[in-house]
Amino acid sequence: MKENLLHFIWKLKLFSSKKMLSTNEESIEITSTGIENLNSGPDFFNAKIQINNQVWAGNVEIHINSSDWYKHNHEIDENYDSVILHVVWEHDVEIYRKNGDTVSTLELKNYISKEVLKNYEQLFSKNNNWINCEKDINSVNSFAMDNWLERLYFERLEQKSLFINQVLAANLNNWEATLFILLAKNFGLKVNADAFLNFARSFDFSIVRKVSNNLEQLEALFFGQAGLLSNEKESVYFNKLKQEYSYLKVKFKLSPISKGEVQFFRLRPNNFPTIRLSQLAFLFNKNQNLFSKITEVNSLEGFYKLFEVSTLPFWETHYTFETTSKKSSKKLTKSFVDLLLINTILPLKFVYLKSIGKSDFSSIFSILEEIKPEKNTIISNFNYLKIDSSNAFKTQALLQLKNEYCNKQLCLQCSIGKELLKR
Structure with missing residues (x-):
């Protein structure tokens, strides 16, 4: 399990949210997963979560293991006093705030669909593909693809x-x-x-x-x-x-x-x-x-x-x-x-x-x-994958896709990758 995948799953709520329980048997209902923080500090700001019938507004921290909280010294960092929920893949130790209060912990592996994990493994499998999603990219619906190309x-x-x-x-x-x-x-x-x-x-x-x-x-x-x-x-x-x-x-x-x-x-x-x-x-x-x-x-x-x-x-x-x-x-x-x-x-x-x-x-x-489409190796390969590159607008977007996302393995930040993982 990779932490960036946990971030992705939490952000898009790709898990079953019914009858969720914390590691201490507290009932958990998620109203909002919060806003992803790309800087230092807790991973998600302004989440809204109900824990044992009490609605909390605050921050969420995500780790692979609960013990990572201590590895990163969050227990002595006041920036993490506002964390209302600790989301982990594996719960291996109880977590406490600086003042000694227990931090509610959600072990997310119990609620994630096997299909999501299977899609992730398939997308990132080491099979020497030109791009990770080359077998499935042409199955993404045209509306989602066109919107993504415009953003690119x-x-x-x-x-x-x-x-x-x-x-x-x-x-x-x-x-x-x-x-x-x-x-x-x-x-x-x-x-x-x-x-x-x-x-x-x-x-x-x-x-x-x-x-x-x-x-x-x-x-x-x-x-x-x-x-x-x-x-x-x-x-x-x-x-x-x-x-x-x-x-x-x-x-x-x-x-x-x-x-x-x-x-x-x-x-x-x-x-x-x-x-x-x-x-x-x-x-x-x-x-x-x-x-x-x-x-x-x-x-x-x-x-x-x-x-x-x-x-x-x-x-x-x-x-x-x-x-x-x-x-x-x-x-x-x-x-x-x-x-x-x-x-x-x-x-x-x-x-x-x-x-x-x-x-x-x-x-x-x-x-x-x-303007006619550009001709280069990248565009030729997309053509082979049956991706439309009928004009310069699309070829420029596809160059951006390959150079800034595919080459850097940023599938979780790519709309195509997100579509494939959500299936």
Whole structure:
């Protein structure tokens, strides 16, 4: 028996409450199990329990064995003087308060259904499943599943909000500057996310505003600060950007990030940092107040139109400065814009709406529901288990489920686990 299971059983009253008796043969009727305490002190506050026809309001403490009361020194802790009932799995010793009064004890094992214990053992059996509930998850009713996925997506948004708020605070609540930094990180994808984040933080956003009307100059700023203009190359365009950057570096007292931080290794050509930085420069050249525009867009098509950006002509025949390639347009694809929406734009919009006191996030949800589902190993495995992942809203929620609940074995805090245990 695990103590967290006892907590779960008590919280949800997954036991027979008829004709309950304490270890001292006192009759017990439970009106309310109380409110779970996640901090130090008794496990449940403000419970309401009738003991021998006397109604008590107070706290409940839960242990595997009664003797754990003494192991944790509760008998000398005044915080436990208000405990009206000690709930245990096994009663092995009488319990007393600091003043010598006996604490009524309920041995819960006598009232728990064998089915609950069987469900628990089945859920946590060591059988090398990808997730504990993989054999039963698709039997959970759709209403409960949809409600849980919505909560999971909110959790994911709140987690992303932590980093966004840190960036926002560092930029003195400048939303435009914050958007630039977050987008830069996203443009770097997994391989260059940290390097692009360092690049975006290496100079003040006001410099972007000052040079944004000149696309070539803006590209020189981005390439130079990213450490991509530090070598010697024969490329005419490279040397042109390098000369432009040398001027900007002196004018604005710039210091680029370390040479070699930005990587080309393990990337497809369309994701080379040269292409992504050029697209980022094009985006901020085209949109002087990008964040303001983002707050006004409430449709997926609107965002696709806003992010219709390409590169300077040089990059239509190049992926690097040295080698010429077959001519092709290097526009942002819809799938890449989807990534920007999922990871940066919609979470930032969520934080902004909260900051101005708005609580209607339906526009965010509706856009996510239009975006195609993400493709990765986690989503593929959920698909194999016949769990609906038909759009980005659901794939984001499922990622939260796997990473924050399944991987951490938090089945007792998961609505799916609760549904399965209650059967």
